[in-house]
Amino acid sequence: MKRAHILSAAAILLACLSADIHAADDIVAQAKAYTAQATRSSLPWSGPTTGPAAQQGKTIVFVSADQRDSGPRGVAQAVQQAAKAIGWTYRIIDGQGSISGRSAALNQAIALKPNGIVLGSVDAKEQSALIQQAASSGIKIVGWHSSAKPGPASQQGIFTNLTTDPLDVAKAAVMYVIAASNGKAGVVILTDSTYEVATAKADAMAALVKQCASCQLLKVEDTPLSDTATRIPQLSATLLQRYGAKWTWTLTINDMPFDFMAPTLQQAGYKGTGPLLGVSAGNGSESAFQRIRNNDYQVATVAEPVSQQGWQAVDELNRAFAGAPATSYTSPVHLVTNANIGTEGGKDNVYDPDNNYRDIYRQIWKTK
Numbered sequence: 421m422k423r424a425h426i427l428s429a430a431a432i433l434l435a436c437l438s439a440d441i442h443a444a445d446d447i448v449a450q451a452k453a454y455t456a457q458a459t460r461s462s463l464p465w466s467g468p469t470t471g472p473a474a475q476q477g478k479t480i481v482f483v484s485a486d487q488r489d490s491g492p493r494g495v496a497q498a499v500q501q502a503a504k505a506i507g508w509t510y511r512i513i514d515g516q517g518s519i520s521g522r523s524a525a526l527n528q529a530i531a532l533k534p535n536g537i538v539l540g541s542v543d544a545k546e547q548s549a550l551i552q553q554a555a556s557s558g559i560k561i562v563g564w565h566s567s568a569k570p571g572p573a574s575q576q577g578i579f580t581n582l583t584t585d586p587l588d589v590a591k592a593a594v595m596y597v598i599a600a601s602n603g604k605a606g607v608v609i610l611t612d613s614t615y616e617v618a619t620a621k622a623d624a625m626a627a628l629v630k631q632c633a634s635c636q637l638l639k640v641e642d643t644p645l646s647d648t649a650t651r652i653p654q655l656s657a658t659l660l661q662r663y664g665a666k667w668t669w670t671l672t673i674n675d676m677p678f679d680f681m682a683p684t685l686q687q688a689g690y691k692g693t694g695p696l697l698g699v700s701a702g703n704g705s706e707s708a709f710q711r712i713r714n715n716d717y718q719v720a721t722v723a724e725p726v727s728q729q730g731w732q733a734v735d736e737l738n739r740a741f742a743g744a745p746a747t748s749y750t751s752p753v754h755l756v757t758n759a760n761i762g763t764e765g766g767k768d769n770v771y772d773p774d775n776n777y778r779d780i781y782r783q784i785w786k787t788k
Contacts, residue, residue, distance in 0.1 A: 492540030498730020
């Protein structure tokens with residue numbers, strides 16, 4: 421029932437998101453226009469410019485789903501920097517990539533009795549009992565990729581959830597594939613149903629691929645991110661045996677699977693420039709930037725501004741401590757390709773928007 425509800429909600433949002441596709445005959449032309457928009461850089465700051473001053477004497481804990489994953493790792497580093505800037509005490513606890521590990525990490529965090537907790541890719545449904553326990557004890561909670569939708573989630577005990585809209589992310593990834601393949605892509609999608617946000621992205625990607633009449637959705641494969649290192653090499657070999665030359669594009673819900681796919685493709689005689697290429701609908705890891713720059717099997721990633729989102733997490737907690745409402749700010753989608761990788765921190769293998777967000781948050785907190 422829960423999954424049916426998620427799929428229904430995703431279908432409704434997808435219909436709104438992609439209505440323009442149905443209105444046109446040439447999906448390839450639309451895909452190329454959308455890709456041009458999604459790859460723009462140096463967009464001005466569109467987030468908050470006012471809010472409560474820094475609330476003093478606070479302690480926060482970052483609970484990470486898995487510090488091996490560049491997403492929560494990057495957000496954790498930014499939360500630590502922002503906590504220092506606002507004058508708070510910071511601590512991190514790593515869930516180490518398992519359900520039991522995440523439960524243990526949350527239990528530890530609650531036992532510390534902090535003022536606030538930031539969830540780094542900890543799924544709100546998976547850990548619902550502990551999140552509600554923390555919220556009931558007065559701990560303010562901000563999620564990062566903790567549910568499929570951005571914004572307040574009081575019913576889950578979460579003040580607000582930070583994420584680029586997963587359906588927009590899915591659209592950016594698929595439209596790039598349609599544009600780059602001229603509408604002739606044979607697609608495999610890799611997801612992890614452990615996470616609601618991953619399910620939403622994968623379902624949206626699959627639906628959009630199906631709208632491209634000359635594309636082919638070969639397989640949606642559910643494989644745990646926690647087992648990526650051990651599962652992806654054999655899974656890649658199995659998919660190559662099953663689909664052969666029909667498989668020309670891989671879409672993933674984050675960059676991690678591509679960390680372990682290259683050896684199998686090399687052994688099968690594929691070059692880094694194709695014909696089998698990858699696009700990630702999420703994160704924008706350092707290794708992904710390197711692959712994109714070097715034309716090494718992965719050609720694009722929809723990069724999350726994890727540092728900016730880490731600072732936003734601290735700002736949202738500050739609003740919660742002050743009794744102010746959460747902001748409605750959601751970062752715009754940004755697609756990183758070989759053509760724009762040198763902009764906005766690309767030289768450092770990270771997407772960090774050049775919009776002065778750190779100084780803006782310091783001004784809001786009156787710490788500058």
